[in-house]
Amino acid sequence: DTGVSQNPRHKITKRGQNVTFRCDPISEHNRLYWYRQTLGQGPEFLTYFQNEAQLEKSRLLSDRFSAERPKGSFSTLEIQRTEQGDSAMYLCASSFPTGENTEAFFGQGTRLTVV
Amino acid sequence: GDSVTQMEGPVTLSEEAFLTINCTYTATGYPSLFWYVQYPGEGLQLLLKATKADDKGSNKGFEATYRKETTSFHLEKGSVQVSDSAVYFCALSNFNKFYFGSGTKLNVKP
Numbered sequence: 001d002t003g004v005s006q007n008p009r010h011k012i013t014k015r016g017q018n019v020t021f022r023c024d025p026i027s028e029h030n031r032l033y034w035y036r037q038t039l040g041q042g043p044e045f046l047t048y049f050q051n052e053a054q055l056e057k058s059r060l061l062s063d064r065f066s067a068e069r070p071k072g073s074f075s076t077l078e079i080q081r082t083e084q085g086d087s088a089m090y091l092c093a094s095s096f097p098t099g100e101n102t103e104a105f106f107g108q109g110t111r112l113t114v115v
Numbered sequence: 116g117d118s119v120t121q122m123e124g125p126v127t128l129s130e131e132a133f134l135t136i137n138c139t140y141t142a143t144g145y146p147s148l149f150w151y152v153q154y155p156g157e158g159l160q161l162l163l164k165a166t167k168a169d170d171k172g173s174n175k176g177f178e179a180t181y182r183k184e185t186t187s188f189h190l191e192k193g194s195v196q197v198s199d200s201a202v203y204f205c206a207l208s209n210f211n212k213f214y215f216g217s218g219t220k221l222n223v224k225p
Contacts, residue, residue: 004158033213042119042204042215043159056212091158093213103149104213106158 002026004107006092012113013082020078021110025094032075033104034067035091036060043091049075082114117142121205121216128195128223136190136219138179138205146209148172148181148188153202153218162190162203195223 005024013019025032030051035043046065047057051072061067064082069075079086089111093104122137140148147166151159163172168183177192188205200223205216 006158031211035213040217042206042217043213045212045214048211050211093159097211102147102208103161103164104208105161106151108156108158111156 004092004094004105006090006107006110008110009108010111010113012115015084015114016081018078018080019082019112020076021090021092021112023075023077023092023094023107025074025092026096026105029094029096029105030072031095031097031104032069033093033095034075034077035093037089037091037109038087046077079112082112084114087112087114117146117207117209117212117214119205119207119214119216121203121219124202124218124220126219126221128221130197130223130225131194132223134190134192134195134199134221136203136205136221138188138190138216140186140188140205140207140214142186142207142209142214144209146207148179149206149208149213150177150179150188150190151204151206151215153204159204195221197223197225199223 033048034046037043049069064080067077089109091109093106095104149164150162163174165172165181171180202218
C-alpha cells in the first residue's frame with residue numbers, strides 16, 4: 001500500500017495526558033499537511049510542511065500542539081495536556097506540487113477521544 | 116479569506132435519481148477546485164478536480180464544472196447508486212492550503 005498511513009487509527013486518553021500521532025506520507029511527496037475534523041464539519045487546516053520545514057501554522061494550533069517532520073519524510077503531531085475539546089479526527093495529507101495547486105492525498109485519520 | 120460553501124444535507128435520493136450538490140467559493144487568485152468523498156470512519160478520497168475556469172472534472176459518473184463567473188463547482192451525477200452514500204466535501208486549493216466546505220451527506224435508498 002503506497003497511500004498515506006496514519007497511526008494509531010484510534011486513541012482514547014484521559015484529560016491532561018500527552019498524545020502523539022504519526023503520519024507516513026506517500027513516498028517522495030514533499031508537502032505534508034495536518035487537518036482536524038470534528039463531527040459534521042469539514043477538515044480545518046492546522047499546519048503544513050515543505051520537506052522538513054514547517055511553513056505555516058493555523059491559529060487553531062495552540063501552544064499545546066506541536067508538529068515535526070525531522071527528515072522530511074514522516075511527521076508527528078503531539079498534543080500536550082489534552083482537553084476534551086481536542087477530541088476530533090486528525091487527518092494527514094501529502095502532495096507533490098507540480099504547480100501552485102495540486103490535489104492532496106489523505107490518510108484514514110486518527111480519531112482522538114479525550115475522556 | 117478563502118472559503119467554500121456547500122449545500123447542507125442530508126440529501127436523500129432513491130437509486131437512479133439525479134444528484135446535484137451545490138458548491139460556491141470565495142478565493143483570491145486562481146484556485147484549483149476539488150470534490151472529495153468520505154465514507155464512515157475513513158479519510159477523504161479525491162473524487163474529481165478542476166484546475167482552471169471552464170474545466171470539467173469527472174470520475175465514476177460524477178461531474179463538476181469550474182464556473183469562474185458564478186464562483187461555483189456544483190457536483191452532479193445522472194443516476195446515483197446505493198454505494199454512492201457518503202459525505203461529499205467541496206474544496207479549493209490556493210497558495211499551498213486547502214479549504215473545505217462543511218460536507219453534504221448523501222443517502223441513497225434502494
